[in-house]
Amino acid sequence: MSEGRILVLLAIAAAPVAAQQRPCDPPTPLGPSHDLYCIELVPAPGLVGISGRVELGVPPGPFAVAVTPDGRSRYVPIVSLHGLPPQASLVKATSAAYVAWVAPPQMDTVIKLGEVRNGSTALRAVDLDKFVVLITAERDRRAREPTGRVVLRGQSPSTRLFPPDLLEFSIGAMGESPGMSQHEHRDWDTARDSLEWPMVPMPRGLTMLPAELALRPHVSPYWPAGAPPVARPREQRRLADGDTLRLEAGLVRRSLNGQTYTMYGFNGQYPGPLIEVARGSEIVVAFTNHLPESTTVHWHGIRLDNRFDGVSGLTQPAVAPGGAFTYRVRFPDAGIYWYHPHVREDVQQELGLYGNVRVRSSAGAEYGPANREQVLMLDDLLVGAAGPIPLGLESPTHTLMGRFGNLFLVNGAPDYRLAVRRGEVIRFFLTNASNTRTMNVSFTGARMKVVASDAGTFEREAWVESVVIAPAERYVVHVRFDRPGRVALVNRVQGLDHLFGRFFLEVDTLGAVDVAAERVRDDLGASFAALQRDTATTRQLEPYRQLLQRPADKSLILTLETRGLPPVTQRLMQLDSIYFAPVEWSGTMPMMNWASTGREVRWILRDPATGRENMDIDWRFARGEPVKLRLVNERMSFHGMQHPIHLHGQRFLVLAVNGVPNADLAWKDTVLVPAGSVVDIVLDPSNPGRWMLHCHIAEHLSAGMMMAFTVE
Numbered sequence: 085m086s087e088g089r090i091l092v093l094l095a096i097a098a099a100p101v102a103a104q105q106r107p108c109d110p111p112t113p114l115g116p117s118h119d120l121y122c123i124e125l126v127p128a129p130g131l132v133g134i135s136g137r138v139e140l141g142v143p144p145g146p147f148a149v150a151v152t153p154d155g156r157s158r159y160v161p162i163v164s165l166h167g168l169p170p171q172a173s174l175v176k177a178t179s180a181a182y183v184a185w186v187a188p189p190q191m192d193t194v195i196k197l198g199e200v201r202n203g204s205t206a207l208r209a210v211d212l213d214k215f216v217v218l219i220t221a222e223r224d225r226r227a228r229e230p231t232g233r234v235v236l237r238g239q240s241p242s243t244r245l246f247p248p249d250l251l252e253f254s255i256g257a258m259g260e261s262p263g264m265s266q267h268e269h270r271d272w273d274t275a276r277d278s279l280e281w282p283m284v285p286m287p288r289g290l291t292m293l294p295a296e297l298a299l300r301p302h303v304s305p306y307w308p309a310g311a312p313p314v315a316r317p318r319e320q321r322r323l324a325d326g327d328t329l330r331l332e333a334g335l336v337r338r339s340l341n342g343q344t345y346t347m348y349g350f351n352g353q354y355p356g357p358l359i360e361v362a363r364g365s366e367i368v369v370a371f372t373n374h375l376p377e378s379t380t381v382h383w384h385g386i387r388l389d390n391r392f393d394g395v396s397g398l399t400q401p402a403v404a405p406g407g408a409f410t411y412r413v414r415f416p417d418a419g420i421y422w423y424h425p426h427v428r429e430d431v432q433q434e435l436g437l438y439g440n441v442r443v444r445s446s447a448g449a450e451y452g453p454a455n456r457e458q459v460l461m462l463d464d465l466l467v468g469a470a471g472p473i474p475l476g477l478e479s480p481t482h483t484l485m486g487r488f489g490n491l492f493l494v495n496g497a498p499d500y501r502l503a504v505r506r507g508e509v510i511r512f513f514l515t516n517a518s519n520t521r522t523m524n525v526s527f528t529g530a531r532m533k534v535v536a537s538d539a540g541t542f543e544r545e546a547w548v549e550s551v552v553i554a555p556a557e558r559y560v561v562h563v564r565f566d567r568p569g570r571v572a573l574v575n576r577v578q579g580l581d582h583l584f585g586r587f588f589l590e591v592d593t594l595g596a597v598d599v600a601a602e603r604v605r606d607d608l609g610a611s612f613a614a615l616q617r618d619t620a621t622t623r624q625l626e627p628y629r630q631l632l633q634r635p636a637d638k639s640l641i642l643t644l645e646t647r648g649l650p651p652v653t654q655r656l657m658q659l660d661s662i663y664f665a666p667v668e669w670s671g672t673m674p675m676m677n678w679a680s681t682g683r684e685v686r687w688i689l690r691d692p693a694t695g696r697e698n699m700d701i702d703w704r705f706a707r708g709e710p711v712k713l714r715l716v717n718e719r720m721s722f723h724g725m726q727h728p729i730h731l732h733g734q735r736f737l738v739l740a741v742n743g744v745p746n747a748d749l750a751w752k753d754t755v756l757v758p759a760g761s762v763v764d765i766v767l768d769p770s771n772p773g774r775w776m777l778h779c780h781i782a783e784h785l786s787a788g789m790m791m792a793f794t795v796e
Contacts, residue, residue: 104740104743105743105762106139106742106743107120107121107122107139107140107742107743108121108122108137108138108139108162108164109743113641113692113716114636114639114641114692114714114716114762115716115762116742116743116760116761116762117719117759117760117761119241119719119720119760120140120241120663120664120666120719120759120760121139121140121141121241121742121760121761122137122138122139122140123137123138123140123217123238123239123240123241124137124238125137125138125165125217125219125236125237125238126236126237126238127235127236128233128234128235128236128237131235133167134165134166134167134168134169134235134236135165135166135167135236136163136164136165136166136219136236136238137163137164138161138162138163138164138217138238139161139162139164140159140160140161140210140240140241141159141160141161141162141206141742141744142159142160142741142742142744143158143159143160143209144744144745144746144747144748145546145548145748146534146537146542146546146548146559146748146750147551147552147756148552148738148741148755148756148757148758148761148763149552149666149667149726149756149758150209151211151524151550151552151667152211152549152550153524153526153549153550153576154576154577154578154589154591155524155576155577155578155589155590155669156211156212156213156578156587157211157213157578157665157666158209158210158211159209159210159211160206160207160208160209160210161184161186161197161206161207161210161217162204162205162206162207163184163197163200163204163205163207163217163219164203164204164205165182165200165201165202165203165205165219165236166202167202168182168201168202168235171221177223177224179223179224179225179226180221180222180223180224180225181199181221181222181224181225182199182200182201182219182220182221182222182235183196183197183198183199183200183219183220183222183225183227183230183232184196184197184198184199184200184205184207184217184218184219185197185217185218185219185220185230186210186212186215186216186217186218187212187215187216187218188212188214188215188216189214189215189216189239189243191216194218194229194230195210196227196228196229197210199225200219212240213242213578213587214240214242214243214245214587215239215240215242215243216237216238216239216240216243217236217237217238217239217240218230218234218236218237219234219235219236219237220232220233220234220235221233221235241663242587242663242665244662244663245580245582245585245586245662245663246585246662247583247584247585280304280305280474281300281301281305281474282468282469282470282471282473282474283468284466284468284473284674284675284678285466285467285468285469285473285490285674286674287490287579287590287670287671287672287674289581289588290581290583290672291583291584292583292674292675293583293652295650295651295652296652296656296673296675296676297675299650299652299653299675299676299678299679300678300679301476301481301678301679301680301681302679302681302683302684303476303477303478303479303481303681303683304476304477304478305474305475305476305477306431306474306475306476306477307346307472307474307475308335308346308347308348308376308435309346310335310346311337311346312334312335312336312337312346313336313337313352314336314337314338314339315336315337315338315347315349315352315353315354315436315496316352316353316354317353317354317495317496317497318353318354318355318356318357318358318439318495318496319351319353319357319358320357320358320360321357321358321359321360322360322361323359323360323361323365323367324361324362324365325362325364325365325366325367326365326366326367326368327367327368328367328368328369328370329357329359329367329368329369329370330351330369330370330372331350331351331356331357331369331370331371331372331381332350332351332352332371332372332373332374333348333349333350333371333372333373333374333375333379333381333425333437334348334349334352334374334375335347335348335349335374335375335376336348336349336352336353336354336436338354338436338496340465340467340491340493340497340498341467341491341498343467343471345471345472347435347436348375348432348435348436348437349436349437350437350438350439353439354436354496355436355438355439355440355461355495355496355517356423356437356438356439357439358439358440358441358442358459359423359439359440359441359442360441360442360444361415361441361442361443361444362415362443362444362445362446363415363416363417363418363443363444363445363446364415364416364446365414365415366412366413366414366415367412367413368410368411368412368413369381369410369411369412369413370408370410371403371408371409371410371411372407372408373403373404373405373406373407373408373409374405374406375405375432376405377405377427377428377432378396378402378403378404378405378407378427379402379403379425379427379432379437380394380395380396380400380402380403380409380425380426380427381394381409381411381423381424381425381426382394382395382423382424382425382426382732383411383413383421383423383441384421384422384423384424384556384730384753385419385421385422385538385539385558385735385753385754386413386414386415386417386421386441386443387416387417387733387734387735387770387771388412388413388414388415388733388771389412389414389773390733390771390772390773390774390775391773392411392412392413393732393733393773393775393776394411394423394425394426395426395732395776396426396427398774398776398792399773399774402427415441415443417443417539417540417735417751418443418444418445418450418540419443419536419538419539419540419558420440420441420442420443420459420513420515420536420538420558420560421440421441421442421443421538421539421558422438422439422440422441422461422515422517422556422558423438423439423441424437424438424439424517425437426776428480428786429519429782429785429786430475430476430480430482430487430519430782430783430785430786431475431476431480433517433519433782434465434475434487434519434782435475436496438461438463438517439461440459440461440513440515442459442513450536450541451511451535451536451541451560451562452535452545452562452611452616453509453608453611453612454509454510454511454562454608455508455509455510455604455606455608456504456508456510456511457510457511457512457513458502458510458511458512458513459495459512459513459515460494460495460500460512460513460514460515461493461494461495461496461515461517462492462493462494462514462515462516462517462518462523462525462553462594463489463492463493463494463496463516463517463518464488464489464490464491464492464493464518464521465489465490465491465493466487466488466489466490466491467489467490467491473678476681476682478683479681479682479683479786479787480681480682480782480783480786480787481678481679481680481681481783482520482671482677482678482680482783483680483681483682483684483685483687483783483784483786483787484657484673484676484677484680484685484723484725485520485668485671485673485677485723485725486519486520486521486671486677486725486781486782486783486784487519487520487671487782487783488520488521488670488671488674488677489518489519489521492575492592492593492594494573494594494595499595499596500573500594500595500596501595501596501597501598502595502596502597502598503597503598503600504565504597504598504599504600504604505599505600505602505603505604505605506565506566506567506568506599506600506601506602506603506604507564507565507566507603507604507607507608507609508564508565508599508604509562509563509564509608509609509612510562510563510564510565510597511535511560511561511562512560512561512562512563513558513560514551514553514558514559514560514561515557515558516553516554516555516556516557516558517555517556518555519555519781519782519783520555520671520781520782520783521555521669521670522552522553522554522555522667522668522669522726522728522756523551523552523553523575523577524550524551524552524575524576524577524669525550525551525553525573525574525575525594526549526550526551526573526574526576527563527565527571527572527573527597528571528572528574529567529571530563530564530565530566530571530597531547531563531564531566531612532547532548532549532550532551532561532562532563533545533546533547533548533561533562533612533615534546534548534551534559534560534561535560535561535562535616536559536560536750537557537558537559537560537750537751537752538557538558538735538750538751538752538753538754539735539750539751539752539753540621540735540750540751540752541560541618541621541750542618542621542748542749542750543617543618543621543622543625543748543749543750544615544616544617544618544748545562545615545616545617546615546748547615548561550576552667552756554726554728554754554756554780555728555754555780555781555782556728556730556754556780557728557752557754557755557756562612564608564609564612565597565599566609567599568599568600568601569598569599570596570597570598570599571596571597571598571599572593572595572596573593573594573595573596573597574591574592574593574594575590575591575592575594576589576590576591576592577589577590577669577670578590578665578669579669579670579672580665580668580672581672582656582659582672582673590669590670621749621750625737625749627710628710628737628739628749628766628768629737629739629749631710631712631739631766632739632740632745632764634712635712636712636713636714636764637711637712637713638691638693638703638711638712638713638714639691639692639693639713639714639715639716640689640690640691640713640714640715640716640777640791641688641689641690641691641692641716641718642687642688642689642715642716642717642718642727642729642757642779642789643687643688643690643718643721644685644686644687644688644721644722644723645685645686645688645722646680646684646685646686646722647684648683648684649680649684649685650676650679652676653676653679653680656673656676657676657722657723661722661723661724664719664723664724664725664759664760665759666726666758666759666760666761667726667756667758667759668725668726668759682783682786682787682788685787686787686788687779687784687785687787687788687789688788688789689701689777689778689779689789689790689791691703692716698788698789698790698791699790699791699792701791701792701793702792702793702794703791703793703794704793704794704796705767705769705793705794705795705796706769706795706796707769707770707771707772707795707796708769708770709769710766710767710768710769711766711767711769712739712764712765712766712767713736713764713765713766713767714762714763714764715729715755715757715762715763715764715765716762717757717758717759717760717761717762717763718760719759719760724759724760725759726756726757726758726759727756727757727779727781727784727789728754728755728756728757728779728780728781729754729755729757729763729777729778729779729780730753730754730777730778730779730780731753731754731767731775731776731777732753732775732776732777733771733773733775733795734753734767734768734769734770734771734775734795735751735752735753735768735770736751736752736753736755736765736766736767736768737749737750737751737752737765737766737768738752738755738763738764738765739764739765739766740763740764741758741761741762741763741764742761742762743762751768754780769795770795771795772795772796773794773795774792774793774794775792775793775794775795776790776791776792777790777791777792777793778790778791
């Protein structure tokens with residue numbers, strides 16, 4: 085039996101119900117979605133008193149979701165059966181057994197999952213997009229295909245995806261929204277023909293309905309103008325304790341794929357300077373704002389003094405155009421961090437205001453051996469045939485799903501390139517700086533292991549086929565290139581064609597690594613092949629792990645409310661709500677998403693204990709006393725979607741996802757909460773002050789999804 089299946093079975097038996105809510109348990113308001121992660125099995129005709137369920141368990145691992153390298157969801161099915169009669173009563177054979185099978189709806193391939201019996205059984209992982217589950221009574225437990233009587237059957241939640249009634253939507257705009265005046269309708273028609281809002285690009289292979297194609301945002305378009313200097317590639321700045329960095333935000337000019345854009349940058353660079361410092365040091369950052377609007381600098385993930393956290397209206401006033409602010413930034417933790425604005429991130433971050441911070445430990449060997457390091461900031465931009473798609477001036481666009489880009493960037497440029505020698509081990513520091521997109525990145529054909537996350541190393545290194553990295557998350561991976569040739573750095577995901585109810589593969593190449601035939605001089609193959617354990621980290625984290633056994637101290641429900649959306653959006657979203665994927669990997673509803681603004685969509689963090697929402701929530705924690713938080717991504721909302729939740733100024737551990745305990749902990753500051761899921765974290769409130777908690781999808785944040793808490 086695999087280690088993952090053993091851990092799942094131990095999780096079922098060990099943890100108390102209060103802290104161990106599972107998808108197939110009786111539904112509760114603060115539990116994971118029964119609808120998305122539990123399959124009800126139906127007995128075959130003539131069989132009475134038999135029942136069963138299949139929990140789609142989260143395989144233990146470093147990420148909040150498990151996917152294959154090509155983006156298909158991976159689950160550990162946990163079959164719970166009751167009332168099965170002895171096999172001999174159905175099949176008279178000494179080697180008879182009940183067997184579980186899984187197959188696509190077409191039944192063209194049937195996969196044996198294993199023997200089952202009354203009670204709970206964890207089976208081999210399943211990674212089909214849509215599937216059916218069969219429990220059969222087989223004469224021979226060694227059967228390779230089902231030939232016996234079907235006892236129970238069920239379908240995965242994803243099989244509910246089906247094409248809507250096209251006739252209903254193909255006529256046109258489906259009339260006016262309730263309450264829409266004739267004047268508003270005329271304005272909409274005028275905007276539709278305006279050159280100021282160019283047509284948003286369509287994903288390849290997708291079809292939009294006429295009513296969708298008529299949609300436009302109800303805000304003014306914005307893109308910075310002018311002819312600023314050409315942006316320079318980022319520079320590396322190594323700073324000692326007490327040094328001063330002069331940091332300026334201003335306009336830059338970028339040329340990408342033959343098009344020229346006016347964008348934003350720090351110090352005339354894109355991305356901003358790569359800052360390197362030692363753990364325990366403190367630097368002064370003399371910041372000046374040369375942008376046409378106010379801004380700040382937030383030092384993401386760094387446990388610095390509260391007054392320098394860079395949150396407008398909470399820790400400092402926004403820095404006006406031409407204004408200045410001095411930050412004192414201390415670095416108590418080694419790791420990879422980044423900095424970005426905290427004013428209209430949907431605009432300023434999208435335009436290029438971000439940079440990395442590499443904090444080194446005094447020993448300098450916190451990650452194990454590697455030949456070289458590469459610091460990569462991953463991003464995407466939304467561009468059309470004539471240039472970038474404008475941003476919303478008065479309010480963000482793309483507020484339903486977030487602004488998915490179609491031009492992928494690594495360190496601010498497309499088509500990343502790296503030359504290595506055969507056998508080289510490269511340490512990659514990965515940061516997702518995109519507004520919205522969760523990526524599933526891999527180096528095709530190269531072996532990879534993950535060694536650290538946002539703010540610390542994992543207890544155990546782990547082999548991974550791909551890295552699931554949400555906006556604002558960071559991961560440190562070691563990759564060994566042992567075969568000469570070109571290795572592609574790719575993002576492979578499964579898109580959802582909502583019009584035809586199907587999954588489809590999307591592959592985006594971010595760059596390539598050219599591996600020379602010449603071998604590396606210092607061959608680290610032996611150390612790379614061994615998965616290291618960090619016993620010091622395990623000892624440090626053991627007291628926090630005990631919190632898995634107690635109920636949550638505080639909970640947050642992640643949801644939304646809408647008003648005044650166009651009728652076609654309301655109707656299509658009602659059909660879409662039949663099934664939400666755990667992660668929305670790409671923007672396959674571009675027109676509806678684009679036309680949804682912060683005026684129609686309000687994303688919500690709700691405290692179920694008080695009913696308060698967003699900035700009306702007032703949580704207070706005692707310094708040094710760990711707090712268990714439960715993040716509940718509400719399934720029955722207008723649009724279920726994943727949320728990367730970020731806590732400022734503190735660090736936390738991910739204890740469990742959908743009740744499955746995390747066996748390999750690491751300090752984090754951002755966690756992905758999949759649709760319909762429950763994520764339990766334990767907060768280390770060691771840094772006093774009033775801090776922000778928010779979704780790091782920039783459009784969701786700008787549409788209200790934020791709150792504050794105080795560490796006293």
